[in-house]
Amino acid sequence: MNQASICVFCGSRPGTNPAFAEAAQKLGQLLADKNWRLVYGAGDVGLMGAVARAAQDGGADTFGVIPTHLLKREVGKTDLTRFVITEDMHERKKVMFMNSDAVVILPGGPGTLDEFFEVLTWRQLGLHDKPILVLNIDGFWTPLLELLQHQVRLGFADDSLLSFFDVVTDMDALTATLTVKLG
Ligand code: AMP
Numbered sequence: 001m002n003q004a005s006i007c008v009f010c011g012s013r014p015g016t017n018p019a020f021a022e023a024a025q026k027l028g029q030l031l032a033d034k035n036w037r038l039v040y041g042a043g044d045v046g047l048m049g050a051v052a053r054a055a056q057d058g059g060a061d062t063f064g065v066i067p068t069h070l071l072k073r074e075v076g077k078t079d080l081t082r083f084v085i086t087e088d089m090h091e092r093k094k095v096m097f098m099n100s101d102a103v104v105i106l107p108g109g110p111g112t113l114d115e116f117f118e119v120l121t122w123r124q125l126g127l128h129d130k131p132i133l134v135l136n137i138d139g140f141w142t143p144l145l146e147l148l149q150h151q152v153r154l155g156f157a158d159d160s161l162l163s164f165f166d167v168v169t170d171m172d173a174l175t176a177t178l179t180v181k182l183g
Contacts, residue, residue, distance in 0.1 A: 003037055003061065004036045004037070004182045005036065005102075006031060006039065006101070006102050006104055007039040007040065007096050007102070007104070008027065008038060008048075009040075009103065009104070009106070009112050009116060010047040010048055010105070010108045010112055011047045011048070011106070011107055011108030011112055012047075013045070013047075013109060014046045019137050019138050020047055024106055025050050025054040026054070027054070027135070027171070028050065028051040028054025028055035028057070028058065028060070029054050029058050030171060030174070031051075032054075032059050033058065034179075036060065036178075037060065037062070038055040038060055038061070039063045039065070039096050040062075040064055041064065041065065041066060041074065041096070042064025042065055043075055043077060044074070044076070044077040045075050047106055051106070052080065056079075062081045062082070063080065063082045064076075064077055064082070065085075065092045065095045065096045065099075066083075066085060066086070067087065067089055068087065069088075093118060097118075100130065102132070102133065102178060103119050103132045103133070104178075105133065105134045105135060105141070105165075106135050107135075107141070119132055120132060120161075120164060120165060123164040123165075124160075124161060124164060131181035133167075133168055133174060134165055135168055136168065141167070145167060149162065
């Protein structure tokens with residue numbers, strides 16, 4: 001494969017645990033070290049900004065996609081290698097996904113959940129087979145993982161749902177899993 005592109009979905013806020021921003025920075029650095037391209041929502045706020053700045057500082061290629069109406073609110077980061085402006089959220093997610101080989105989920109809010117569920121449900125429907133990695137820093141995503149298990153237990157999803165993504169708790173495991181999955 002040519003240079004791999006990693007789509008990162010994460011909070012537009014930093015959250016209250018400093019470990020989240022630390023993980024975001026480490027991920028940005030990792031992308032640079034591995035010569036993987038960062039694909040993300042092009043904001044310069046919260047964990048999004050932290051990943052992007054660390055990736056840039058390390059010399060990684062960065063590809064950001066942001067809808068017109070969020071340019072101010074999410075502080076569109078125009079100094080990326082590629083900066084794409086879309087008409088709406090749907091187009092943004094589509095462009096990000098089409099330009100990625102794998103998806104990494106960091107801690108985040110409702111927007112991050114929306115993005116995770118979109119790629120997860122597309123996977124469930126067989127629309128793609130891109131690796132999805134959930135970075136469960138300090139147990140942040142544990143309630144979500146329990147909810148998904150609960151849905152399987154109570155018959156609203158097949159067991160296979162839980163096999164469509166990998167959960168990793170640190171950067172070493174993330175690196176190892178991504179490296180294997182990207183082949
Ligand atoms: P959040 O996790 O809520 O901080 O949002 C993370 C990113 O998801 C931000 O770039 C938001 O603009 C984006 N986002 C928020 N709501 C949605 C949505 N309904 N669909 C797609 N992306 C969203």
